[in-house]
Amino acid sequence: MSIDVFLIISESINSRAMASLYCKKNFILTRSVYYEITSIDVFLKKRILSKKRNNDFSKARHNRQNMQIYGLKRFHVICGHRPDIPSETKGVTKLNLWKDITRKWQLYALFALPLIYIIVFKYVPMYGAQIAFKDFNVTKGITGSPWVGFAQFERFFHSHEFWRLLRNTLVVSFYALLASFPFPIILALGLNYVKNERFKKSVQMITYAPYFISLVVLVGLLLQFLDPRTGLINTLLGWFGLGPYHFMAQASWFKSIYVWSHVWQNTGFACIIYLAALSGIDPALHEAAVMDGATKVQRMRHIDLPGILPIAVILLILNTGQMLETGFEKILLMQNPLNLRTSEVIDTYVYKVGLVSQAMNFSYATAIGLFKAVIGFILLIIVNQTAKQLKQESLW
């Protein structure tokens, strides 16, 4: 009687459970029989293999690197064939890279499409960014245009726009970063102490909702509410004899409107991650604290806050690294000629110089964009290194 054997070389109990599960599910397994395997060596000795082959397997068990290679061998063994691999182990371990790749060609076939996408749509533009150092001419193309060195950058640094753009970008970024950091944490801490599940669920459901509203709608809402004649805010202020204020037309109001509408839209969604972190805190800590007579505020201060600190640090790093990625799509929508003095940031300027203005200047716009990208990249590295120094969690 020929029996095909289902064999797993692994020391975990899990694998056995998985094997039986797998047998039951009967996906592809049709001819195999599952054995209770207590010891692979014994099993192999008794049932299938010669002593020589058995030695090969026991070696494999101790050499994790060889596991992959033996995967092939096992397959053959189980089908009742003698594997046609060289008998001496040396040859097997040095199974070359190419053979390994061709054996898993399907993985590479799957990966091909995304890889092509990344190269074409991410790396080709990086190559194209060289026009920042050229005087780009559409007819000559990217490679054909003459090099001009750092001329475009110098022009930018010396332009009267430079300091204004830099200041606006930094002010809006820092303001947004600092204002939007604490609220999700506070919301999560508060929600964590709510015992009434229905109340908790409704708070979550409602605070997440603005995240799904589009920027166009959000800015539309702002314009409606802040409208000097028909807007809700000005009607309200009118009761107190104030206003009407034309908020959107005042340059000084721009950053606050931008930042606080951002907080309104994103706080709920951002708190999810802190809620998840809070639920991961060992309840024994809380029980012990309760036994010691700690109040909820004390528990929050001494258990919950330290518990979510690592995640908070990671998020702060992430956000700082992305700081210069000001939500320029939103800023663009909020801009009008009257608030341009404070609302023009690097990204919106790149867009205008490159794609909107009459004299489109691709090279100049690319140079400005590249300047920002490099600064952002350096910022990310610095922040991450700092985090490492502090022995906190870091991104890599």
Next chain:
Amino acid sequence: MHAMKIKEAGADRLFTIVNYCVLTLVMLIVLYPLVYVVSASFSSSSAVLSGRVWLWPVEPTLDGYRAVFKNTMVVRGFMNTIFYTVAGTGINLLFTVLAAYPLSRGDFRGRNMFMLLFVFTMMFSGGLIPTYLLVKDLGMIDTVWSMLIPGALSVWNVIIMRTYFQTTIPGELLEASQLDGCSDFRFLLRIVLPLSGPILAVIALFYAVGHWNQYFNAMIFLKRAELYPLQLILRDILVQNEINIDMLGDAKTAAARQGLRELLKYSLIVVTSVPLLVVYPFVQKFFVKGVMIGSLKG
């Protein structure tokens, strides 16, 4: 639990009360603008203009919605957006799974190199202009492809999905399948994907939200008005305040026009936002999973 409730000390009771109050306040701050918009969209234009709408619709009408759905631009934009969202999300999911699965396999040679290649694009990019030039050179400007292909993959979502595959699909399952001669294609299709429902739902939602709310790519890549997605039309009406006179055809006087104009904006906001707000609660229970996985170190 019950015993604890009774014994709750003074300080804790105060905390609980303050906590509930603050959370209720937060909820109201978030909810009120949304409720106001919905109410305003159902109110009469004169009530909206004179600021008589506070919580519930005043002198309820459907004028705003009538004006919205009579407008061919808006209806076409709506159809376009549905197409971009469905087709775009499909492409996104395909690309993301194709990238994430091999990267989740420990025996995928060159995986670290590929990972680095992918992650680097999150930290550094060629910028707006080179990307625009590329799309232009590929001849995608002013075609539907420009809305679907340039954003076909988000590396962040690839990392989330890869981590999910690594943590929830046991290696033994792969070994067992390989023993039976299951190919990688088949393993992905028959075993990995059926086990990844929650993460697929979350990622699909994130992508779909992105497509639904997209206006910037449409603004720079599309020129023909019949390809415009809803958000771009919305931008003209809400932000630029450009409304076709014929949309307000019903209104006789200038004041009535002004009123209908405002009403129209509120109705448009509701029409645009409701589809997502209706869908998201169904996927909400998976959020924690998706977001938490994303936060794990890659």
